[in-house]
Amino acid sequence: MSDTHTIRQYEEELRQIKEKVLRLGGLVEEGIANSIKALVERDTQLAERTIENDHVVNGLEVEIDELCLKVLALRQPAASDLRLITTAVKIITDLERIGDMAVNVCERVMELNDEPPLKPYIDIPRMAVAAQRMLKESLDAFVNGDTDLATKVLREDDFVDDLNRQIFRELLTFMMEEPNTKGKVIRHIKQALEG
Numbered sequence: 001m002s003d004t005h006t007i008r009q010y011e012e013e014l015r016q017i018k019e020k021v022l023r024l025g026g027l028v029e030e031g032i033a034n035s036i037k038a039l040v041e042r043d044t045q046l047a048e049r050t051i052e053n054d055h056v057v058n059g060l061e062v063e064i065d066e067l068c069l070k071v072l073a074l075r076q077p078a079a080s081d082l083r084l085i086t087t088a089v090k091i092i093t094d095l096e097r098i099g100d101m102a103v104n105v106c107e108r109v110m111e112l113n114d115e116p117p118l119k120p121y122i123d124i125p126r127m128a129v130a131a132q133r134m135l136k137e138s139l140d141a142f143v144n145g146d147t148d149l150a151t152k153v154l155r156e157d158d159f160v161d162d163l164n165r166q167i168f169r170e171l172l173t174f175m176m177e178e179p180n181t182k183g184k185v186i187r188h189i190k191q192a193l194e195g
Contacts, residue, residue: 013071014081017088018143020064021095025139027057028095029132031102036128038109040121047106047113057099061092091142098135118174127163130156 031050038047068085071077077085134153141150 010071010075013067013075014084017064017067017071017085020060020067021088021091022139022143024057024060024064024092024095025135027053027060028099028102029135031057031099032128032132032135035102035105035109036125038106039112040125042109042113042117044110044113047109050106051103054099054103057096061096064092065089087142091139123163123167123170127160127167130160130163134160 031053034046034050037043038050068089071085072082075081134156137149137153137156140146141153
């Protein structure tokens with residue numbers, strides 16, 4: 001096998017890693033969007049479909065992980081290629097975890113849909129949109145090696161953290177004003193935090 005062929009094959013494997021990471025990211029973005037849509041619209045069927053599709057995310061994570069390990073073992077990459085592969089392994093683990101959180105939201109949706117709504121969802125969809133944008137920008141920064149975009153994403157995280165604290169405060173206030181819902185709210189918060 002010629003060196004040129006080997007180099008081309010290696011470059012193709014690196015391209016596949018990037019492409020598959022982006023595909024996994026797209027599936028996770030879709031899972032986030034569907035879970036929040038199911039929550040806001042009280043759509044149990046969408047929640048069920050989102051839960052059922054989780055196996056695709058899990059399967060693609062395993063596929064990418066195996067490809068990365070194969071490239072590490074056979075090609076022994078150095079410098080920037082090694083960083084790309086090790087970063088991809090870390091990213092896919094986080095993406096799979098984010099996908100699991102979307103499933104957790106859908107599981108809560110199915111429980112909440114059996115209860116009357118507490119209040120309209122306003123800030124949770126805003127937080128989800130921001131999180132989806134951060135996810136997309138993070139993946140773009142990874143694929144393009146764009147440190148400026150990565151830094152921008154880090155700054156955007158403060159907005160999501162602020163919304164999270166605001167939502168938590170609103171739920172506490174709601175529980176104080178409506179004591180009969182306290183147990184239900186606490187149970188759902190606990191389940192959401194436990195994943």
